[in-house]
Amino acid sequence: MVSKNQIKTITGLQQKKYRKQHKLFFAEGIKVVQELLNSNFELHHLYATTANLFAGLPNHKVSIITDDELKKISALTTPQSCLALFTMPDEKPLTTTGLIVALDDVRDPGNLGTIIRLCDWFGVDQLVCSAECVDVYNPKVVQATMGSLTRVNVVYTNLKEYLATAETPVFGTFMDGQNIYKQELPQNGIIVLGNEANGISAEIEALSTNRIAIPRFGNLQQTESLNVATAAAIILSEFRRNF
């Protein structure tokens, strides 16, 4: 059973201001919910259409609901048997060593989710986002992470100030940068990726100590840019391929 008030609260959580107000976010589908349950995220409440999906959880934290009720609270076109509310944790402080990814104004939820999944795959546990980036607790981001959110620390900050005080090299990707395939890449550094339409902003560009580029193959007339998530995949693969 889901009350009208609960429906209003849960659907409200699709908006950042209500997530902030309630300090809650939600995830859907067994895979993502299970990963979050197995992590440090604190379950607030679970709504599921079958009782035996999640045995062992305290009774007062679980409601068995109908498919119709799930449809009313879900953000998905095709709801996936469960929806769980979790407490939004406090941001953990950033570490300053190791390989770090920083995003300058990345707006697309799918791109952010995919980049979090890539960070997880390539052992990058710190992701720094400029304040303009899409919110990590946006339901579309949470779904796209496929549970990787539990293993990557995502921190929102003033990116300019953060990079200005960085003690490791800052790698910005630019069309006229140095061929990424022809250089030694360190294990400590910050990889900056820019906005989908405009790339890295001028003020962040000025803070890039190393200008890198993914070369296009051949000299044909080709596409002028890569999607930010596929660029992230190629760059992270290059940084990690020799280790």
Added chain:
Amino acid sequence: MVSKNQIKTITGLQQKKYRKQHKLFFAEGIKVVQELLNSNFELHHLYATTANLFAGLPNHKVSIITDDELKKISALTTPQSCLALFTMPDEKPLTTTGLIVALDDVRDPGNLGTIIRLCDWFGVDQLVCSAECVDVYNPKVVQATMGSLTRVNVVYTNLKEYLATAETPVFGTFMDGQNIYKQELPQNGIIVLGNEANGISAEIEALSTNRIAIPRFGNLQQTESLNVATAAAIILSEFRRNF
């Protein structure tokens, strides 16, 4: 001016069966439309909200329409000033040399569009799709290609038969494959990528002469898979990085 019949025809083109029946597909937005106009694709009709966007086109192929009319024919939530209908070309025959990408049952339009863009970037001009793959003229695929569709030959075929008669090595990606970073990769070959949820099917796996894997970094508990488009980015980058 757009007639009711035209609206019905154009919105119908969002479905494969009507695209096949009319032998037409459409693209939206100046960038994609411009790229298609500059290619071998044949313009059927252009609908634009401003007259001077596309000077030089024959008058009878252009209609100036209002924002409201564009909204009625557009497949986008936020229509983008123009929509153009193009004739679906006949499939060109496949070449059998060079680097070729083959997709086994890739269903997501965004993934197919991103992979076409990657093929274009990395100079792969042949993309072979199994019959189960999403249609390349699906409007979401066309938009995601960002114009790369004009430079990549996409052919639908019986993938099993195609691979069974292939004369170059067939590279399938599997969790237990050989580390892709530690082998010499040829310039002739077929890279096979599998379905989003199930990977490469058993019958296609049996036809893979080379089993490759993208290793995860470290030994931590990490995400168990990469999105098919990000896997494609990393694999294509590896095949092309030394050339």
